[in-house]
Amino acid sequence: MKKAILLVSFGTSVEEARQRQILPLEKAVRRAYEPKAVVCSAYTSPTIRGILARRGISIPSPEEALTSLAQSGVTHLLVQPTHLIPGQEYEGLRALCSAWAGRFRQLTLGLPLISSPEDMTALAKILSRAFPTVPGQAVLFAGHGTAHFANAAYPAMETAFRILGREDVFIAAIEGWPTLEDAARRLQKHECKAVLLVPLMLVAGDHAQNDIAGEDPESWKSVLTARGFQTKCWLSGLGEMPEIHRIYLSHIENADRDAAKGGIS
Numbered sequence: 001m002k003k004a005i006l007l008v009s010f011g012t013s014v015e016e017a018r019q020r021q022i023l024p025l026e027k028a029v030r031r032a033y034e035p036k037a038v039v040c041s042a043y044t045s046p047t048i049r050g051i052l053a054r055r056g057i058s059i060p061s062p063e064e065a066l067t068s069l070a071q072s073g074v075t076h077l078l079v080q081p082t083h084l085i086p087g088q089e090y091e092g093l094r095a096l097c098s099a100w101a102g103r104f105r106q107l108t109l110g111l112p113l114i115s116s117p118e119d120m121t122a123l124a125k126i127l128s129r130a131f132p133t134v135p136g137q138a139v140l141f142a143g144h145g146t147a148h149f150a151n152a153a154y155p156a157m158e159t160a161f162r163i164l165g166r167e168d169v170f171i172a173a174i175e176g177w178p179t180l181e182d183a184a185r186r187l188q189k190h191e192c193k194a195v196l197l198v199p200l201m202l203v204a205g206d207h208a209q210n211d212i213a214g215e216d217p218e219s220w221k222s223v224l225t226a227r228g229f230q231t232k233c234w235l236s237g238l239g240e241m242p243e244i245h246r247i248y249l250s251h252i253e254n255a256d257r258d259a260a261k262g263g264i265s
């Protein structure tokens with residue numbers, strides 16, 4: 001029996017963000033599972049893999065990683081996405097895992113960060129502690145967003161904050177719903193002077209630097225500043241927080257337990 005854990009991320013072209021937000025999560029998984037299991041990683045974005053390859057950093061695609069794991073004699077494989085929600089990317093990974101199930105004695109897929117009401121509550125508690133209430137200031141989390149129905153996780157996360165008593169926390173999505181415009185209207189009603197913008201993303205890469213905090217008039221910072229808010233940006237991703245690593249570790253543990261009971265695939 002040879003076990004492996006494959007961590008699958010979208011990837012980022014911002015090297016500092018990769019160092020600070022993807023690699024520490026990988027390290028946390030290594031610390032928890034090596035040497036019982038081989039821990040390795042893959043990035044789904046061909047564009048990002050191409051950019052990294054030109055810098056001499058070679059990261060396999062999920063398919064390439066599955067190929068080399070199968071060739072190296074791995075029998076039990078757990079694939080853990082670092083994605084936030086079970087959207088399109090996750091479905092793609094699930095399809096890939098189904099196609100590859102026959103190549104391993106056991107192939108299990110873990111769940112993304114926000115996959116249950118318990119995950120939402122845990123995440124809201126962690127973020128509530130990290131970004132406590134400041135009088136006169138609201139916190140606006142910026143999710144990535146998607147056209148997939150899993151986008152509903154973003155407004156549901158806002159509900160998780162409300163249940164904890166946080167009336168000052170709002171969530172909008174860069175490429176989804178609710179939009180920045182929806183958030184701006186609600187912030188105006190909330191009557192706060194200042195807004196702290198925080199990426200609700202594993203990695204504060206290109207989206208955080210440009211769409212949220214960029215100088216461009218379309219950026220969230222510019223739009224909210226133009227509406228009269230004092231705007232501050234938090235330029236870090238969730239991957240930097242050890243408490244977030246623990247949620248992913250619990251998902252690996254749960255997937256492993258389910259697999260032992262008969263498996264997902």
Ligand code: CO
Nearest residue numbers: 144174175207
């Ligand atoms: Co994007």
